[in-house]
Amino acid sequence: MRVDSLSLRNFKCYAEADLGLEHGVTVVHGVNGSGKSTLLEAVFFALYGSKALDDRTLDDVITIGEDESEVDLAFTHDGTSYRIRRELKLRGDRATTTKCVLETPDDTVEGARDVRQEVTKLLRMDADAFVNCAYVRQGEVNKLIHASPRERQDMIDDLLQLGALEEYRERASEARLGVKDVLDRQEGALEKLREQIETKEDKDLPERLNALETRRADVVAEIDNFESQREAARETLEDATEVLERHEETREEITALKGDVEELRETISATERERERFLETIQDLESERESVLEERTSLLEDLEEPVSLSAGGGGYSDGVDGSDGPNDAESADENAPTVDARIDTLESRDDELRDQLEEIRVEITETSGEVDRLRTRADELESEADEKQATIDDLAETIEAEAETIERREETxxxxxxxxxxxxxxxxxxxxxxxxxxxxxxxxxxxxxxxxxxxxxxxxxxxxxxxxxxxxxxxxxxxxxxxxxxxxxxxxxxxxxxxxxxxxxxxxxxxxxxxxxxxxxxxxxxxxxxxxxxxxxxxxxxxxxxxxxxxxxxxxxxxxxxxxxxxxxxxxxxxxxxxxxxxxxxxxxxxxxxxxxxxxxxxxxxxxxxxxxxxxxxxxxxxxxxxxxxxxxxxxxxxxxxxxxxxxxxxxxxxxxxxxxxxxxxxxxFDEGRIEDAREKKRNAEHYLEQVEPKLQELEEKREGIQNAIGAVEQELEDLEDLRTDLERVEDRVADLRSLYDEAETLQATYGDLRAELRQRNVETLERLLNETFDLVYQNDSYAAIDLDGDYRLTVYQKDGEALEPEQLSGGERALFNLSLRCAIYRLLAEGVEGSAPMPPLILDEPTVFLDSGHVTQLVSLIESMRDLGVEQIVVVSHDEELVGAADDLVRVEKDATSNRSRLERGEPPEAALLASD
Ligand SMILES: Nc1ncnc2c1ncn2[C@@H]1O[C@H](COP(=O)(O)OP(=O)(O)OP(=O)(O)O)[C@@H](O)[C@H]1O
Ligand SMILES: [Zn+2]
Structure with missing residues (x-):
């Protein structure tokens, strides 16, 4: 893999920068603080994003005073072109990645995570591996040697892809321990179950159950016997009671009859007395009737007009004892009106008279009213006449006075x-x-x-x-x-x-x-x-x-x-x-x-x-x-x-x-002997019942006790059965777990062996490559060979056979040794652990710090040998003249003193020109 170009905008000290990179060795030089390291960091950042920042954050990347930044990296890998673009934006005081795109010839990957995964896959290196192998950062030249053996192991294993095996081995070990844990617990449970079963089997449970059942049958028979006797006693009691009750009833009835007889006799004589009183009342009523008749006769005699007593009056003419015959004296005149008719006649006459009187009274009132009205009217008329007369008199006076006035006027x-x-x-x-x-x-x-x-x-x-x-x-x-x-x-x-x-x-x-x-x-x-x-x-x-x-x-x-x-x-x-x-x-x-x-x-x-x-x-x-x-x-x-x-x-x-x-x-x-017999029987029955009751209760309790004991034994037998089932189940499980444990153990061992084997193979190659490289860069008679053991422990042997830890080497030696080791790893990777690995550019930031000029020469040759080995691109930040001289390409970095922004320049450095003219 090689970088084709890098474009920056507002990236740290760069406002705007474009850098094209070629094959071969490019040396970046410039004064301190001009922005050299920043260029290398930018490449790293473009590839891995925030993972390339260690403990710094995204906002450190954006140029101070700006709020967005852009990195654009184009590279070729395995003959294919790729391009990564990242954009950052400051929001408040936190920066975020607003755009992250990896363009491949036939795909576009988006999002920081996916891009990083894709890059890791392409380069077969994550960010850590990249700085351990390809990118030697400023001051980290001795990183591999200074690391603890364990860290170094991890680093190198990772680089050689052996880390995964170790991870698998550890996982297998964890699994094995997990299984062991469960197995231990299950075995404990198994032990406990066996103990429980043994305890129960020692108890002779079926025999105990048999004995209890026999006892229960005895008690039940006894209870049945007592119960039938109690029934007989109850019947006897009932019969005796009935006889006694009957006797009681007869006595009560005799008493009641005595009372009734007495009562009836009293009632009869009371009624006779009442009849006597009725007779007296009848006599009183007859004498009253006599006197009423007399009074009515004298009233009828006083009347002027005779009246007849109507047919209804005949009511008093009968008599039970016949002493009162009808009295015809009062009703002599058959044609006379009856009393009621006469009353009606008189009343209607009275009504007539009352009406007439009313009319007359009205007439009198009206007439005297009329008289009063007429007289009042006459008075009114007279007083009106008097008033008018007075007016006439006034008029006469006025007329006289006016006649005089007329006379006077005529004279005038x-x-x-x-x-x-x-x-x-x-x-x-x-x-x-x-x-x-x-x-x-x-x-x-x-x-x-x-x-x-x-x-x-x-x-x-x-x-x-x-x-x-x-x-x-x-x-x-x-x-x-x-x-x-x-x-x-x-x-x-x-x-x-x-x-x-x-x-x-x-x-x-x-x-x-x-x-x-x-x-x-x-x-x-x-x-x-x-x-x-x-x-x-x-x-x-x-x-x-x-x-x-x-x-x-x-x-x-x-x-x-x-x-x-x-x-x-x-x-x-x-x-x-x-x-x-x-x-x-x-x-x-x-x-x-x-x-x-x-x-x-x-x-x-x-x-x-x-x-x-x-x-x-x-x-x-x-x-x-x-x-x-x-x-x-x-x-x-x-x-x-x-x-x-x-x-x-x-x-x-x-x-x-x-x-x-x-x-x-x-x-x-009434028979006294039978009664006495019944009383005797009743007493005996009652006595028996009193005694049989507690006895029965006692037997009942006893039976219940036996029943409970039987229940408990039966329960225990059931429990025993359950325990046996459990035991079978746990035994199966323990067997499963044991075989699982064995499998995990085997797997763990296999991964360990595999890693050891692979590592051994790699180590042999690596040791050879390291020795070759170290020989090449450090032809020194005092060192015979470097030994690399299975755990990547490094030992340097002097010519006299003395062994040295790498830490015991001089600073410059250590730097060269480390670079050699890296180159060896690089070559191992290049030659392929599992087929050909990609070769990222070797990026070195100030590798010559500890080196004297002689050793710089050796570094130059190391770099040249790397190029010969097929490393396509080597980018070195250095101000070492010798390195500058060895460069295929020079990039000069300068910082504008006023704007404080860095600038890139290509071509011959003044120093090189000076050297050339020397
Ligand atoms: N976010 C930023 N914005 C602006 N400037 C920054 C930012 N971060 C760092 N710088 C500046 O960038 C400059 C370049 O630093 P860099 O480490 O690249 O220099 P260098 O050329 O490698 O120097 P040296 O030779 O000393 O290693 C420094 O002066 C630093 O102050
Ligand atoms: Zn005159």
Missing amino acids: LSDLEDEIEAQRNRFEDAPIAFGDADDHRDELATQRDEYKSDLATVTARIEAVEASIEEGEALLEEGKCPECGQPVEDSPHVDVLDERREELADLEAERDDIEADLADAETRLERAEELVEVESEVAELEGNRENVAQLLDEKRETIAERRERRDELGERVEDLRETATDKRDEADDLEEGLAETRERLGDLNGERAEIKAELETLESVASLTDRLEELAGDLERARTERANKAELNEERRTRLSDKRERKRALEDE
Whole structure:
């Protein structure tokens, strides 16, 4: 097998790296800490996953600060290409494998476990075997030698596939011991069973059973005997008891008969006494009937109307002793009504009278109610008439007062007419007619205003002309023209002053005229104002007159209405008084009728009182008649009762004589001798029964004891049988177990022998190969040979025959020795234990640490010889120049100081270049 390429991403110090590997020897070199070992570890990890990490964990693999990592390894094995890819992811602070795939030309294996199993199968090595054989890790160069013989045995056995045999041998041994354990226990059980059987056989069980059965038969016979005797005693007892009981019964009956006789005699005499009392009662009842009859006869005599005692009354006419004959005196009138019929007649008459009385009473109540109503109505009518009369009187007063008011108003009206006339007369000498005063006054006022304005105009003109005259005069005095102010000489304007004086005089005249007209207009205006006032006064007066006239009309109307109303009320008063009188008359008439009605009421009450008295008498008669009937019944009953009692006594007397006879017969039959004999027999039987009972119980217990003993012996016999069956079973089992034990022992021995044999064969080859290899790498005269015994104990022999433990070799020697051993194993594997084994690349991490330069040379030759032996690929991490020089291929590892990430470089190392130039 060889690695073709390795790709890393975020694997420890590698951010990204791709490494292709060739056949032959590849040396990886670089300074400390640059990431060389990490490359080898990555190959190991790619193959075996977490098993390659020893006690580190997956998260150690992921580059610090990253959260996922990837390894991709391609390799060729037996001419076939394989590829393993693993991806890790950090989740929280734990990393897990998220992808693990092994691709083979015709299959894809997935999952860390399955991939590892597949790799182990392909390489025929698990992770442990890989580091023991193919991968010499840094510092583990002496691993095989430093291991204890036992560990070494295991390691090498595993490598040579002998481990499984040892495992099988151990399993066989375990099985053998397990079987032995069970066998021991079963043999113990067997021993115990034999002892138990022997103990039981010593007891003579069947003989004991026979003796017990004989004893049981004896006891049972005895019990039967006693039981039949007990039965006989019981019968005797029963017979005697019966005789005695019978005797007792006869005596009791005689006693009972005595009692009965006594009782009957007493009953008979008591009944005779009762009959005596009945006779007395009968006599009392007859005397009462006598007196009741007498009383009824006297009542019937008091009645005015005669009555007959009905047929039912005949009840009292019979008599047992014939002393009472029928009494016809009371029922002489055959046609008279019976008492009950008479009572009915009287009662129905009384009902009639009561109804009539009720009617009369209602009539009286109604009539006196009507009288009261009529009188009340008359009172009401009269008081209404009085009220109306008072209203009439009030109205008369009001009418009088209103008539006076009307008179006063009429006077006022004529005064107003006079005044209006006087005012209108003032227009007689006026320039205008009544009604035009307002217009006239307005006209005059306008005229006056015109005069006033004319006057103002003229006055203004006068003032202007006067001023110009004054100015002109002043100019003239200075000698200037009064008109234009030029010098006066020859001025055409000198005359103008005079013209102006003339004009002033005209204006003044005109003003005087206007002033006269204005004065006249003022006078006329004053008069016109007066007339306007008169007109308005007349209007006011006429208004007053109208109001008064209207009021007057209203008053007159009102007074007429009142008078009408007064007259109406007068008539109404008269009507009311008349009606009241009528009502009172009617009431008086009704009252007269009432007196008569009351008289009739008295008559009817009288008649009812008579009826009541007669009814009372008749009812007494009836109740006496009833009493007579009752008495007759009582008499009948008492007589019957007395007769019955006589009959009863007759019967009792018969019974009495019967009982006396029976008693005598029983007394005759009494026999004392027989009784005494029975008593004797009874005592004897009782005595026997008393004694036989405990005896029987004792025998019963004895029989039970024997029975139990028989049961126990039988049980023991059964147990013995069971034990014998058990013994047979256990004996069979022990025999089986013994043969099983022998088989396991044989198997164990076989595996041990097989392993020893195989190991011996391997050891011989291994010893030869080791000697060859060691000779090759360590041609030293002082060592003659290496001895490897069956337990892989190594002994080195010096030329002088002295034996050395490998630990006693020098450090470098030990390293070479160890590498030789590994190479020897490698060759053994290559040559094949069971056919050709795969040859993984030999991977060495810093193998030269303990070696001096001479020995490095030997290592180089060892490596070369391995290559010659057919190891396809050797990868060595080293900074040893000699090794570098021996490399077919160089990989340089460098670490970037700033990013702290490793980088790979191929080609000649500077050192090699330097060496070359040397
Ligand atoms: N998970 C990780 N992430 C980043 N860097 C890591 C991680 N694990 C280890 N390293 C670093 O990787 C570097 C390389 O270590 P490695 O053992 O491969 O060096 P080396 O070249 O073999 O050195 P030496 O010559 O001393 O044996 C170390 O400096 C280490 O700190
Ligand atoms: Zn002039």
